[in-house]
Each structure stands twice: as C-alpha cells, then as structure tokens.
Amino acid sequence: MRIVPKAAAMQKLARHWKRAGVKIGLVPTMGYLHAGHLSLVREARQRVGKTGKVVVSIYVNPTQFAPTEDLANYPRDLERDLKMCHAEGADVVFMPGDAEMYPGKAEGKYSTYVVEENLGRGMEGAARPVHFRGVTTVVAKLFNLVLPDVSVFGQKDFQQAAIIRRMVGDLNFPVQIIVAPTRREADGLAMSSRNKYLDAEQRAQAVILFHALQAAKKAAAKKTVRAARLKKDLQEFITAAPLARLDYVEFFDPETLQPVAQVKRGTHMALAVFFSKTRLIDNAQI
Numbered sequence: 284m285r286i287v288p289k290a291a292a293m294q295k296l297a298r299h300w301k302r303a304g305v306k307i308g309l310v311p312t313m314g315y316l317h318a319g320h321l322s323l324v325r326e327a328r329q330r331v332g333k334t335g336k337v338v339v340s341i342y343v344n345p346t347q348f349a350p351t352e353d354l355a356n357y358p359r360d361l362e363r364d365l366k367m368c369h370a371e372g373a374d375v376v377f378m379p380g381d382a383e384m385y386p387g388k389a390e391g392k393y394s395t396y397v398v399e400e401n402l403g404r405g406m407e408g409a410a411r412p413v414h415f416r417g418v419t420t421v422v423a424k425l426f427n428l429v430l431p432d433v434s435v436f437g438q439k440d441f442q443q444a445a446i447i448r449r450m451v452g453d454l455n456f457p458v459q460i461i462v463a464p465t466r467r468e469a470d471g472l473a474m475s476s477r478n479k480y481l482d483a484e485q486r487a488q489a490v491i492l493f494h495a496l497q498a499a500k501k502a503a504a505k506k507t508v509r510a511a512r513l514k515k516d517l518q519e520f521i522t523a524a525p526l527a528r529l530d531y532v533e534f535f536d537p538e539t540l541q542p543v544a545q546v547k548r549g550t551h552m553a554l555a556v557f558f559s560k561t562r563l564i565d566n567a568q569i
C-alpha cells in the first residue's frame with residue numbers, strides 16, 4: 284500500500300493508471316476509520332476488480348466545519364487508519380495536508396469553491412450553513428486529483444450523497460457515485476467517527492436515533508400520516524433519552540429532498556440529535 288501525501292503526486296499516479304486503462308475507485312474519508320468505512324473500501328474493490336486500484340483519502344477538511352464546530356477536536360488516529368486500510372487491501376492512501384488541498388489559503392490566496400444551490404438548503408445545510416460548500420469543494424478537488432471511475436459514499440450521510448450525485452451530474456464529472464448502506468452497531472446506532480465523543484451514558488441513550496426511525500416506520504407502515512403529527516410524536520419519543528436534544532427531524536422526498544406534508548411508503552426521514560456537544564445524524568426510508 285502506498286501513502287501519498289502530495290496532491291501533484293496523487294494526480295500523476297492517477298494519470299499514469301488512466302493511461303494504462305486501470306480502473307480507479309475512490310473512498311473519501313476524514314479518517315478515524317470504522318467498520319462502516321471499511322465496507323465502502325470493499326465496495327470500491329468490488330467495483331474496480333482485482334486489476335483496479337482503490338484509493339482511500341484521509342483528510343479532515345477544514346472548509347466543511349464552521350468556526351464553532353469540532354474541527355480541532357475531530358478524532359484522529361492515522362496509524363490505526365493506515366493499518367486498517369492496509370488490512371482491507373487499499374492500494375493507496377491519499378492523505379494531503381491543508382497546504383496541498385487549499386494552496387495559498389493561509390495567505391488569503393485561495394478563493395474557489397463549488398456550491399450546490401438547491402439540495403443543500405434544508406436539514407444539514409440549514410443547521411450547518413458552510414458545511415456542504417466545503418464538502419462539494421473538497422470532493423470535486425479529490426475527483427480532480429484521484430480521477431476515479433467510481434467513488435463510494437455512505438448512506439448515513441444521505442443528503443451529502445444526494446448533493447454529490449447532483450454535483451457530478453451538473454458539472455459532468457465522469458465518476459459513478461455508489462451509495463453503500465449504513466453500518467450499525469449491535470444495538471442499531473449508526474457507525475460514526477463522532478460516536479467516540481459519547482460517554483457511556485450518552486452512548487447507551489444514542490440508540491434513540493435508531494429507535495425513532497423504527498417508530499416512524501411503524502407509524503407510517505400501513506397508512507399515510509401527517510408529517511407535522513409524526514414530528515411532534517417523535518419529539519416526545521426522543522425525550523425518553525434525557526441526554527438527547529433533538530436538532531431536527533424531517534420527512535422528505537428522497538429525490539428532491541423537499542419536505543413533504545404526508546408521510547407514506549417511500550418517504551425519507553432524517554434526524555439530527557445532540558448529546559451535549561456531539562451531534563449525531565441518521566436517516567431511513569419509510
């Protein structure tokens with residue numbers, strides 16, 4: 284497994300592979316890997332085959348964090364990440380620093396961003412105003428540096444995946460976007476690097492996100508339910524976990540991400556819940 288810290292070296296290697304007709308799969312991550320990430324690496328391998336190359340990028344992207352968010356404390360364990368990538372059979376770990384990804388930014392000389400203007404307005408976009416601009420920018424840059432044929436993202440970040448798909452379509456990136464299922468802990472909590480922030484009591488209560496999704500599915504399984512009614516019920520449901528503070532719960536069309544008034548089969552649901560400063564998200568189709 285090769286470790287590539289330089290953007291130019293990554294692009295040179297990718298161009299070399301391209302000329303040789305080698306398929307490239309990219310798994311973009313911010314590190315602190317868990318079994319969910321590894322399932323994305325496996326998916327990438329399946330897509331490009333034995334003769335293809337799988338690149339895992341590890342970069343905690345500062346532009347997707349607001350100044351009030353957890354950039355400085357975002358969990359990092361590079362040594363462990365590299366071992367995991369190696370064990371999973373990744374060919375390259377691309378791990379650039381800020382000066383590689385945003386050249387000149389420290390001197391005020393970086394000024395180009397990619398903005399998706401529709402799907403990113405609600406939910407995570409409303410709660411975290413700079414977030415998706417940072418995500419689309421860094422993913423576009425990763426696509427230009429790694430030149431992937433296929434790139435794999437997790438379903439846990441449903442809105443992110445929809446925005447990246449839209450960006451790829453709108454800007455004609457020749458990349459196939461694959462969205463792989465959310466991996467869960469035994470009790471149902473979605474795997475996330477941020478779960479590490481939870482203390483034992485918060486961790487035990489964090490399963491409320493999964494239970495809320497299940498409760499909504501049950502409520503709308505056989506009949507159409509008013510979204511406003513269900514939101515109110517879920518708000519109450521979540522108070523069963525006293526350490527949880529609901530940020531939002533939304534019911535929406537999975538294609539347009541527009542909120543719906545009536546919840547029925549096929550409607551998508553997403554929610555964000557704080558445990559102290561730790562913000563967890565999850566989503567599911569009803």
Ligand code: PAF
Binds near residue numbers: 313422
């Ligand atoms: O989902 C993530 O980990 C990040 O948002 C991504 C896609 C790697 C961009 O920094």
